[in-house]
Amino acid sequence: MKTGMFALALGLLALRWLPALPSTGWLVMLLVVALMLLPFRTYPLAFLLFGLSWACLSAQSALDDRLDxxxxxxxxxxxxxxxxxxxxxxxxxxxxxxxxxxxxxxxxxxxxxxxxxxxxxxxxxxxxxxxxxxxxxxxxxxxxxxxxxxxxxxxxxxxxxxxxxxxxxxxxNAWRDSVRQRLMAVDAQGREAGLAALVLGDGSGLAAEDWQVLQATGTVHLLVISGQHIGLLAGLVYGLIAGLARYGCWPRTWPWLPWACGLAFGAALGYGLLAGFGVPVQRACVMVGLVLVWRLRFRHLGVWWPLLLALNGVLILEPLASLQPGFWLSFAAVAVLILAFAGRLGPWSVWQAWTRPQWLIAIGLFPVLLVLGLPISLSAPLANLVAVPWISLVVLPLALLGTALLPLPWLGESLLWLAGGALAGLFEGLAWLAGLQPAWVPAEVPLGYWWLSLLGTVLLLLPNGVPLRLLGLPMLLLAVFPPQERVPHGQVEVVQLDVGQGQSLILRTRHHTLLYDAGPRTGTFDLGARVVLPSLRKFGVDRLDMMLLSHADADHAGGAAAIARGMPIQRVVGGEVEGLPAFLGTQPCVSGEQWQWDGVSFELWQWPGADNGNAKSCVLQVQANGERLLLTGDIDRAAEQAFLASPLAVPTDWLQAPHHGSRSSSSKAFLQRLAPGSVLISRGRGNAFGHPHPQVLQRYQALGSQVYDSAEQGAVRLQLGAFAAPVVARSQRRFWREGLP
The missing domain is CATH 2.40.50.140 (Nucleic acid-binding proteins)
Structure with a gap:
């Protein structure tokens, strides 16, 4: 039976990597084959096909429900x-x-x-x-x-x-919203939003600074309801009834074990419904239910069976859960604890049971966080050592009890006030720790090294005394310090990031990095912090030799402050110095300035007669092995006309479309002189400005230029100087991307 359940899980999980969904005819054929295999005792293969078919049918239903x-x-x-x-x-x-x-x-x-x-x-x-x-x-x-x-x-x-x-x-019937309104209205010493996150799983009220602190210390799971919270409540209810029965305080006519199991599961299910019944909660409720059923029947449960059943239960209810990072982190964390605690030849001391799980979780989740591209907290073991028992034994019981007793205003509000104070004190400590050690965004790791790190992680999690266990450490370090593939001398790697209605390009030579524009910022939504800075880290960049801001508009320079806070920058150059933050120390763009990095030539140009921000854009020409790239910012037709008199107005292989392909730019004379072989357009899909304009696209098509549009193809990566075709992010096919242009 376990083999069949394992095969079913593989079939359900396979959906995550499908480039396209099978047609209805193929799915019917798979189901028929699965039914035919059952009588021949090949049920693992049958279960695999059943899982794959069900997952594909569910995914197709979701795709069909998209907007026409x-x-x-x-x-x-x-x-x-x-x-x-x-x-x-x-x-x-x-x-x-x-x-x-x-x-x-x-x-x-x-x-x-x-x-x-x-x-x-x-x-x-x-x-x-x-x-x-x-x-x-x-x-x-x-x-x-x-x-x-x-x-x-x-x-x-x-x-x-x-x-x-x-x-x-x-x-x-909006009882969850009513509870949230009550929680947000009480005095919880400024931590009302944190209590709403703990009780309801609603983290929308937490400030961006709070999320940064939680991410930097690896404690996000404590403020987003997880299996730990569900299991703790169920355990408290079970332990309470068991304790009452042991000391003769439970009615003799009521068998205590069925009542303990039933009420414990009811508490877990009720808390899960209160929290919105997300994937971690579903997994926890299934596992708690299985443990209680086996306990009720006085049978030994084993260690992996509940996890496997919970995995299948969650995926059968929602096959698309495997598309979410939280699904993998949730089940991986439980698997790490099972692997760490199973097979031990003796019980751990209280100190060991308290400290070791935190280090084991940190090691076990490292390859999972790495492959998901998520930041890794180096301070997580220390932070969780204090935060887990503090939340579990102090804050959460007070918050749940206070919420339940809100109909008794003085008592419920007093308990929530205490819970808020306890949570505020914890946040102060976590903020201090986050200041000492921010979250680490590791560079991209080759797939082979990642597999070695995964094997090393499994070895390290095995009990002491297992042969070759310590070999896991150097295998794990291969992913921490992977060999970086350097850009060849005389070439430059150019990446146009997908930042929506804005612009940001990373240019890397063998030993230097330049960032042209820093992405947009609108209010608190800063793509410099959310996209540009993490992308730089993933490419192995830990410092910038230059940040060149074409002009001061928020869609080009809005993310500059976040970049400057996130990594050292040797020099900042801007086409519109007066509109940029003073702390950047921006130097003006000087026409004719030239320099060379690793055999690659760079030259700046700016129209001296410009009288507005767009026309003042600082233009950059890059030459590598005879292949040219021109980055133009938001220059308009008048600036383009002035540019034609400069020595940079020569045939160009790659052109960044001026002003996102606006009608006010990309004039016919400008394009005919440059004759670009390929054009990069950075813009937001369905933007309100109508970029790129159809007439501009017609001009590019008339010249035979290949257009690479971030809204349609995502980020673009090219090797300037190699005269090779670029790679676009959307070229990695996934079934959920089929419906987009």
């Missing part, structure tokens, strides 16, 4: 009900709409809605909204978060921004 491409970008009146917990942001409110209806159009079952400057929205309310609809999409970089996969895993078939709206009906 014909409706992409249209504005329509939509009616629907608000579900989940609406999230209040600094700029408005974000929520999910279900049961959506619109005249003469079929809409997806779930729509993720953003309302800039919107009013208070409550769960359960029914609204009529004028929204601009978009198909699910997101930024796509080589090492970044896959927003498209996340949206599909949430079964969100469209995103929308609100133009206008009216409330049609008040909230109904």
């Amino acid at each position: 491409p014909a409706l992409d970008g249209q504005t329509r009146w939509v009616e629907g009900r608000v579900t989940g917990l609406p999230q209040r942001t600094g700029e408005g409110v974000r929520f999910e709409l279900t049961d959506s209806r619109s005249r003469k159009a079929r809409l997806p079952k779930r729509i993720r809605v953003s309302w800039r400057g919107g009013p208070e929205v409550r769960s359960g309310e029914r609204w009529r909204l004028a929204v601009s609809l978009k198909r699910p999409s997101g930024l796509l970089n080589f090492h970044g978060f896959d927003q498209e996969a996340w949206l599909l895993a949430q079964r969100i078939g469209a995103t929308a921004s609100v133009k206008d709206g009216e409330r049609l009906a008040p909230a109904r």
Whole structure:
């Protein structure tokens, strides 16, 4: 039976790596073959096919529920009900709409809605909204978060921004939202949002600084409801009833064991429903239920059987869960603890049981975090050593008990005040620790070295005395200090990042790195911190020789401050110094300035007659082995005309489209002189400016230029000086990307 369950899990997990989903005919054939195999005792293969078929059918259903491409970008009146917990942001409110209806159009079952400057929205309310609809999409970089996969895993078939709206009906059955409102209204010493995260799994109220502290110390799991919280509550209820029975305080006519198991599972399930029943909660509830059933029947459970059943249970309920990083981290953490505690020849002391799991978890999750591209906290073992028992034994019991006793205002609010104070003290300690040791973003590791690090991790987790166990340490270090592939002399690696309606390009020679523009920032949404800085780290860059900001517009220079805080920069050059932060120490762009790095030539140009920000853009020409790249910022037609008189106005292999392909740029004379073989366009999909303009695209097509558009192809990576075809992020096929252009 275990073999069959393992095969079923493999079939369900295989969905994560499929480049495309099989057709309906192939799926029917797989199911028929699986049924035919069952009588011949080849049930593992049959279970594998069943798992794969079910996962593919579920994924196809989610893909079919996406917004019709014909409706992409249209504005329509939509009616629907608000579900989940609406999230209040600094700029408005974000929520999910279900049961959506619109005249003469079929809409997806779930729509993720953003309302800039919107009013208070409550769960359960029914609204009529004028929204601009978009198909699910997101930024796509080589090492970044896959927003498209996340949206599909949430079964969100469209995103929308609100133009206008009216409330049609008040909230109904919105008990989770009501609890959150009560929690946010109490005095918890400034940590009301943290208590809402602990009790309800709603972290939307936490500030960005709080999330940075949690990430830097590896304690995010403590403020996002996980299996630890569910298991702790179930254990407390079971232990309470067992203790009452042992000391004769439990009614003799009620058998204590069935009651303990039933109430413990009821507490776990109730807490899970309160928390929104996410993947970690599902896994925990399944495992708690299995343990209690086996305990009720006085049978030995074993160590891996519950985890395998929980894995299958979660994936059968939601096969798309494997697209989320939290799924892998949740099950990997439990597997690490099972591997670490199983097979020991004697019990650990209290000190060992307290300290060793933290180090083992840090080692065990290292390759998982590495392959998922997530930051790694070096201070996590120390932080969790204090934070885990503090949250589990102090903050969480006080928060849950205080929430339950809110109908008794003085008592419930007093307990929540104490819980908030305990949480505030913990955050102060974690912030101090995060200041000493920020999270580490490791460089990209070759696949072979990652497999060796995984094998080394497994060896290190084995009990003492296992032969060759210590060989795991050097194998693990291969991923910590992997050999970096250097750019050949005379060439430059150019990466146009996908930063939406903005621009940022990384240029690396053999020993130097230049960043041209730093990505956009809008309010608190800083893509310099979210995309550009992590991408630099992933490419192995720990310092910049130059950050060149074409001009001061927020879509080009908005992320500069985050970059400057994140790594040393030897020199900052800008085309519009007066509009950039003073602490950057920006030097003006000087036309004619030239330099060479590792056999690659660089030269700057700026129009001296410019009188506005776009026209002042600092232009950079790069030459490597005779192959040219021209980065133009947002220059307009007048600046282009002036550029034609400069010595840089020569045929160019690669051109960054001026002003994102705007109609006010890319003039016919400019393009005919440069005759670019390929064009890079950085812009946001469905942007409000209409970039790139159809007339501009027609000019490029007339010249025979190959256009690489970040909105359609994601990030672009090319080797200037090698005269080779570039690599685009979307070339790595995944089934959830098929529906996009």
